Amino acid sequence: MKLTLKIWKQKDAGSKGGFAKYDLDGVAPEMSFVEMLAYLNHTLMEKGEEPVAFEHDCHEGICGSCGMYINGYPHGPVPGLTTCLLSMRYFKDGETIVVEPWRAKPFPVIRDLIVDRSAMDKIQLAGGYITVTTGAAVDANAVLVNKKNSDLAFDASICIGCGACVAACKNASAMLFVSAKISQYALLPQGRPEAKERVRAMIAEMDRQGFGNCSNTGACEAQCPKQIKLFNIARLNREYYKAL
Numbered sequence: 638m639k640l641t642l643k644i645w646k647q648k649d650a651g652s653k654g655g656f657a658k659y660d661l662d663g664v665a666p667e668m669s670f671v672e673m674l675a676y677l678n679h680t681l682m683e684k685g686e687e688p689v690a691f692e693h694d695c696h697e698g699i700c701g702s703c704g705m706y707i708n709g710y711p712h713g714p715v716p717g718l719t720t721c722l723l724s725m726r727y728f729k730d731g732e733t734i735v736v737e738p739w740r741a742k743p744f745p746v747i748r749d750l751i752v753d754r755s756a757m758d759k760i761q762l763a764g765g766y767i768t769v770t771t772g773a774a775v776d777a778n779a780v781l782v783n784k785k786n787s788d789l790a791f792d793a794s795i796c797i798g799c800g801a802c803v804a805a806c807k808n809a810s811a812m813l814f815v816s817a818k819i820s821q822y823a824l825l826p827q828g829r830p831e832a833k834e835r836v837r838a839m840i841a842e843m844d845r846q847g848f849g850n851c852s853n854t855g856a857c858e859a860q861c862p863k864q865i866k867l868f869n870i871a872r873l874n875r876e877y878y879k880a881l
Contacts, residue, residue, distance in 0.1 A: 638664040638725065641733040642677065644689050650745040650753075656735075657689075666726040670713060671696065671703055673725050674736075690749035698722045698862065701799025705750045706737040711801035711860045719799065719862045739800050741809035743847045756846040757798045757814060763842035764835035765818040767827055786824040793820035795863045802857035802865075808849030813857040815839055816873035817865045823876050833880035840877055 639662045647654025661677050668676065671693045678688035693703040703720040707713035713723040728734060736750065744752040782790075796817035803811050819836055822828025828835070851870055858867045 670723040671721045701797035704799040739804040764838035790824040793817040805856040805860035811848040816869035836876045
């Protein structure tokens, strides 16, 4: 496959960035998008040119570090996939692909396609945990959990905090991410003792980091690679109201 790549290049958060154009030949349909970028960098370094900086790690869709805009879509145009799992077979020979970093104030550009997503970590650290007395493992059936709530909590817990919901939202809202982290504990008895403190702390930190409010457009759910559901935001609002 032959591709034309228009990739955002930016030295750091304080520098002015712009698009650089690359013509790339020899792309295999079996490559992932991240592998294609690695192949591009290999060709650039062979020519003595500066490679494109981008972030990746697990290549299994569970860390979220590979997040980037691809043709205007966070993680690319295929629903339910992270960038590292996006196959090049979804693109056509001769196609022009535009690649950008996340566009949100709380995610300053570090270099090229890499942004600082530590604001998400700070929200998690503010309250996304439970406090328990450690010791010997308790019996598996010691605390009974409703099956429906267990399933909903698990569905919320698979959020990887990649930031696609923030990037997709016109207000740069992190409420889908926060609601997933709140829901995974709010639905379980183990999370109830600290429920009020948790939701107050996480929302306060979300606001402190400069994220916007929910835009009610549903773009976050549509672009989430783990397809976290919008109804979690309703649960977040209820939990916050009860904690006031």
